[in-house]
Amino acid sequence: MTFGWWIRNPARRRQRKALFESWVDDHANALFGLAYRLCGDRELADELVQETFFQAWKSMDRLRDETRAPAWLMAILRHCYRRAMRERARHRAAHEAVATDENAGRAHEVDPATDLAERDALQRALDRLDDRYKVVFLLVNVGGLTCEAAAAELNLPLGTVLSRMHRARRQLRQWLEAPNAQPVSHSRTKANDAGPTLRLGGEA
Amino acid sequence: MNQDQREQLRQAMEEAVSLPADHPRRREVLGQIEGAGDWARTYWAELLGDEEQRRLELRNVPAPEGLHERLRAIPDQVDAAHRRHWPMQYRVAATLAAACLVLAAILAANLRSESPSFEQAVQHVANLAVDDHFQRPELSVATSDPAHVASRLQPHVTFAIDVPSMDHALSLIGGRICKFDEHPIAYTRWREGERDGKKHSVYQFRAADFDLPEQFMPVRIEVPAVPGRSPAHEVLVWSAGECAYVMVCEEAVPPAGDSMAANFR
Numbered sequence: 001m002t003f004g005w006w007i008r009n010p011a012r013r014r015q016r017k018a019l020f021e022s023w024v025d026d027h028a029n030a031l032f033g034l035a036y037r038l039c040g041d042r043e044l045a046d047e048l049v050q051e052t053f054f055q056a057w058k059s060m061d062r063l064r065d066e067t068r069a070p071a072w073l074m075a076i077l078r079h080c081y082r083r084a085m086r087e088r089a090r091h092r093a094a095h096e097a098v099a100t101d102e103n104a105g106r107a108h109e110v111d112p113a114t115d116l117a118e119r120d121a122l123q124r125a126l127d128r129l130d131d132r133y134k135v136v137f138l139l140v141n142v143g144g145l146t147c148e149a150a151a152a153e154l155n156l157p158l159g160t161v162l163s164r165m166h167r168a169r170r171q172l173r174q175w176l177e178a179p180n181a182q183p184v185s186h187s188r189t190k191a192n193d194a195g196p197t198l199r200l201g202g203e204a
Numbered sequence: 205m206n207q208d209q210r211e212q213l214r215q216a217m218e219e220a221v222s223l224p225a226d227h228p229r230r231r232e233v234l235g236q237i238e239g240a241g242d243w244a245r246t247y248w249a250e251l252l253g254d255e256e257q258r259r260l261e262l263r264n265v266p267a268p269e270g271l272h273e274r275l276r277a278i279p280d281q282v283d284a285a286h287r288r289h290w291p292m293q294y295r296v297a298a299t300l301a302a303a304c305l306v307l308a309a310i311l312a313a314n315l316r317s318e319s320p321s322f323e324q325a326v327q328h329v330a331n332l333a334v335d336d337h338f339q340r341p342e343l344s345v346a347t348s349d350p351a352h353v354a355s356r357l358q359p360h361v362t363f364a365i366d367v368p369s370m371d372h373a374l375s376l377i378g379g380r381i382c383k384f385d386e387h388p389i390a391y392t393r394w395r396e397g398e399r400d401g402k403k404h405s406v407y408q409f410r411a412a413d414f415d416l417p418e419q420f421m422p423v424r425i426e427v428p429a430v431p432g433r434s435p436a437h438e439v440l441v442w443s444a445g446e447c448a449y450v451m452v453c454e455e456a457v458p459p460a461g462d463s464m465a466a467n468f469r
Binding site for chain 2: 016017020021024025028029030032033036037042046049050053054057122138140141142146147162163166169170172173
């Protein structure tokens with residue numbers, strides 16, 4: 001079945017559109033919250049959510065079980081987030097290279113704290129959090145997934161998810177109490193932690 | 205319970221707090237808490253409170269205005285873009301087809317604009333002349349004076365009208381201006397012999413108007429019959445200088461036709 005088939009089948013399209021709009025009503029706010037907590041940037045979060053729903057509309061046929069829609073949408077969002085972060089890192093690297101060539105150090109004159117000061121303390125702490133912990137923590141606390149569901153979505157053992165939740169919580173608590181504290185060393189105290197491999201939604 | 209055991213239980217509590225209430229692992233930790241004393245129960249209660257507060261705080265992210273409307277518009281935007289894609293293909297196909305038609309039309313026009321062969325050109329003027337001759341058109345000037353006929357017709361044509369004086373065989377009756385394919389023609393009518401003699405027509409025109417060469421000897425051209433207009437006939441066609449001539453005799457061109465034609469040269 002191709003996407004064009006929907007257009008040529010108005011009844012089918014209406015049905016799909018109604019489903020899509022129900023997703024917007026039910027999940028858009030939560031997805032925006034998750035996107036914002038992931039990237040700490042409202043504009044980028046807005047773009048991520050729009051890209052998520054755009055991809056969702058185009059690939060609705062791939063979702064066999066509609067009850068999985070929330071997790072599926074979050075998987076698309078994580079995929080979009082990962083891509084956005086890659087692009088941002090590339091852009092930043094290119095920008096810094098130019099700044100170094102033209103006027104060494106000038107690129108750092110803009111104090112990131114000015115931007116950060118406008119965010120809430122919790123978001124500032126989240127921004128400092130390693131993506132491995134942040135994604136798990138947000139999927140459960142903002143996305144509303146159970147730890148088992150998050151483990152399934154991220155293709156991680158439940159123990160790893162619980163361990164990352166625990167570390168994220170402890171790290172956030174530390175930064176909220178002492179914002180200038182250095183990150184806790186993420187030494188592997190548990191054998192079942194998947195380590196530094198970043199899995200953000202390759203299954204999207 | 206020593207310090208290490210306490211730390212292990214704290215970690216277990218922090219992991220279990222994320223699990224559903226009926227999860228076996230959480231129930232197991234709850235059992236350990238009961239056996240660990242007040243400090244563990246207090247820590248667990250604080251954990252539960254913090255967890256709930258953190259969750260509420262994390263979820264307190266107001267969505268931007270108009271987000272839902274923008275998202276709801278996605279299907280129509282995507283489909284519109286998809287629809288635009290197809291008409292574009294159709295438009296390309298139509299443009300190519302139109303280009304082919306234009307090309308074909310240009311080729312056809314070029315073929316048509318190419319000069320017809322001498323035989324075709326001569327046949328064409330012969331056909332036109334025979335058709336006109338048998339319609340017995342009215343003369344606009346009736347006189348046997350060639351100079352008078354020439355002076356009356358000359359203002360209507362761009363070539364020099366040549367009306368020869370023939371003191372034998374043919375005598376001038378008059379003339380008029382007609383048109384073949386929108387080109388002006390100087391027409392003169394001649395009579396053979398006496399008053400009731402046979403009438404002959406001579407058509408003079410610019411040879412170039414009909415793609416005829418400027419100098420060729422008289423040729424006899426057979427014109428097929430056109431039902432209701434003209435019978436099968438034979439005419440003489442020739443040219444001299446910039447002008448060409450067609451002579452249509454009432455009957456078959458007499459053997460002396462060539463010499464008659466010579467008078468016009």
